[in-house]
Amino acid sequence: MASDGTLSHIYFFVNKDSTTTTTPTKERIQSPDSHSLSRSASPASAGSSDNDSGSGSSSSSASKDSALNPLAADFAPTFTAAPPTATKLYEVREIAGKGLGLFATSPIPRGTCIISEKPLLRISENALHLAWGPYCRLSNADKKAFDALHFYSPPHLHLEDASRMQLIDPTDSSMDTEDVDELVADQIRVMGTFACNNFQCGTGLAVFATTSRLNHSCVPNVHHSFNPTIGQQTVYAVRDIAEGEELCTTYLGGQGVYYVRAQRIEILRGSYGFTCLCAACADVTGGSDGRREVMGGIAYGLQCFQYGGPAGVEVQQIPYVPRNPAEALKQAEDLVCMLVGEGVLSIELCKAYRMASMVALNMREYERAWEYACHEADVERTCLGSELQDLVRSGAGATCWIEKIRVALVKAGRAPPAVTKRGGKTERQKAAKREKKMRMRVEKIAEKEAQMKSEREVAKEVKAAEKRAKVEAQREEERKRREYDAQFPGLKG
Numbered sequence: 001m002a003s004d005g006t007l008s009h010i011y012f013f014v015n016k017d018s019t020t021t022t023t024p025t026k027e028r029i030q031s032p033d034s035h036s037l038s039r040s041a042s043p044a045s046a047g048s049s050d051n052d053s054g055s056g057s058s059s060s061s062a063s064k065d066s067a068l069n070p071l072a073a074d075f076a077p078t079f080t081a082a083p084p085t086a087t088k089l090y091e092v093r094e095i096a097g098k099g100l101g102l103f104a105t106s107p108i109p110r111g112t113c114i115i116s117e118k119p120l121l122r123i124s125e126n127a128l129h130l131a132w133g134p135y136c137r138l139s140n141a142d143k144k145a146f147d148a149l150h151f152y153s154p155p156h157l158h159l160e161d162a163s164r165m166q167l168i169d170p171t172d173s174s175m176d177t178e179d180v181d182e183l184v185a186d187q188i189r190v191m192g193t194f195a196c197n198n199f200q201c202g203t204g205l206a207v208f209a210t211t212s213r214l215n216h217s218c219v220p221n222v223h224h225s226f227n228p229t230i231g232q233q234t235v236y237a238v239r240d241i242a243e244g245e246e247l248c249t250t251y252l253g254g255q256g257v258y259y260v261r262a263q264r265i266e267i268l269r270g271s272y273g274f275t276c277l278c279a280a281c282a283d284v285t286g287g288s289d290g291r292r293e294v295m296g297g298i299a300y301g302l303q304c305f306q307y308g309g310p311a312g313v314e315v316q317q318i319p320y321v322p323r324n325p326a327e328a329l330k331q332a333e334d335l336v337c338m339l340v341g342e343g344v345l346s347i348e349l350c351k352a353y354r355m356a357s358m359v360a361l362n363m364r365e366y367e368r369a370w371e372y373a374c375h376e377a378d379v380e381r382t383c384l385g386s387e388l389q390d391l392v393r394s395g396a397g398a399t400c401w402i403e404k405i406r407v408a409l410v411k412a413g414r415a416p417p418a419v420t421k422r423g424g425k426t427e428r429q430k431a432a433k434r435e436k437k438m439r440m441r442v443e444k445i446a447e448k449e450a451q452m453k454s455e456r457e458v459a460k461e462v463k464a465a466e467k468r469a470k471v472e473a474q475r476e477e478e479r480k481r482r483e484y485d486a487q488f489p490g491l492k493g
């Protein structure tokens with residue numbers, strides 16, 4: 001299921017070397033996700049995990065402002081932990097066409113920890129066929145919670161074959177056919193349930209009593225991840241959520257945000273058996289697809305600019321690779337605006353801010369580097385909370401990046417900007433102006449992209465018409481030749 005992997009590798013950009021066979025993707029964008037799926041078994045007993053510890057709002061108006069105004073200068077990172085509360089912020093409800101889902105029982109501010117829970121059943125990656133053993137060792141209560149989860153058997157996993165090949169000893173004559181069939185059916189149920197409900201959990205995969213009730217949206221309002229520091233799966237609100245709103249995460253983590261609708265439909269149907277009807281998928285104007293294509297292109301282009309392209313490929317041949325640092329900075333800023341415009345507010349947004357900050361630092365634009373790093377830290381805290389010691393240890397988190405910028409500033413003989421100062425009116429006006437400019441630039445890019453797309457379509461049409469005309473002409477010639485042959489049979493040949 002959707003994954004950013006462990007927290008410690010969330011900051012890697014598009015992985016140009018890895019390939020997965022489960023996820024049909026554009027060649028340049030690879031997904032590390034494992035996709036899996038299912039169907040509702042026992043709605044009544046579902047979703048009430050004792051492990052859940054909801055927590056109250058931690059969202060400050062500072063983070064709210066920066067969410068609405070992603071490149072605004074008036075941001076102050078706060079890093080305050082969400083105060084824990086006993087109140088459960090969601091309930092499990094049935095929803096037409098989706099089975100069960102989680103719904104907000106009160107308004108949930110951005111950055112709130114909604115779920116924090118331990119895995120129900122955990123296995124190594126690529127070991128679905130071995131899920132039966134760990135399942136059998138579950139306590140009765142956990143087995144009941146697992147059995148209540150949705151079941152789906154993705155055709156490409158061939159669960160029956162996997163069960164018969166892996167788990168049955170063909171020489172065991174003590175088992176009659178009925179026993180074997182029953183065991184196979186049980187194993188299929190366990191594998192299918194695991195496949196459709198699992199999330200990345202450290203280096204393995206795990207199913208959770210509550211998180212596994214989250215339905216998918218390509219414009220998610222929550223972010224899920226496994227936090228190795230606390231050993232729990234956490235789910236945070238990435239924007240303010242209204243009471244009664246369904247909580248949705250994305251099953252297409254990482255680069256999946258850059259897939260266009262057709263790609264997403266293929267993956268979600270194949271692995272989870274449903275067709276997504278979220279706002280992005282319902283957008284028939286092609287606007288969302290256009291933006292996601294451009295965003296994916298920019299993200300990859302920036303990665304190539306910063307780290308180099310694939311072996312043997314001239315970087316400048318790759319679309320969207322910026323020609324110079326100034327262009328790279330503009331593109332990174334555009335990417336931030338487009339992600340926010342598209343409602344993609346989690347880790348890919350962190351990465352875009354990091355890229356903007358890195359390019360700015362290379363250009364010795366220290367204040368901008370600092371500002372974008374602070375925005376990154378804000379989004380990071382919103383999605384992952386504040387217990388991020390593992391990120392600090394690995395040096396991957398935003399705070400470590402901010403520290404690097406601070407060192408660079410000191411080396412350059414400049415004082416680090418004050419971080420706690422909230423913006424005044426003029427700052428807000430400046431930020432609004434800047435954002436307007438950005439949006440105009442983004443719209444221009446999208447327009448250009450749409451124009452190029454329509455030109456490509458026209459060219460395709462013309463080519464198809466030419467081909468049709470050619471076939472028609474050949475047919476006509478053939479018809480005339482046959483007519484002539486019929487009239488003058490003696491001259492045939």
Ligand SMILES: C[S@@+](CC[C@H](N)C(=O)[O-])C[C@H]1O[C@@H](n2cnc3c(N)ncnc32)[C@H](O)[C@@H]1O
Pocket residue numbers: 037038039040097098099100101149150152196197212213214215216217272273274275276277
């Ligand atoms: C991890 S479970 C989510 C909880 C599930 N709805 C339940 O009843 O337990 C994944 C399954 O939920 C359903 N689902 C998830 N997101 C959906 C969506 N956006 N539209 C329709 N069905 C969805 C699909 O049947 C999918 O296989």
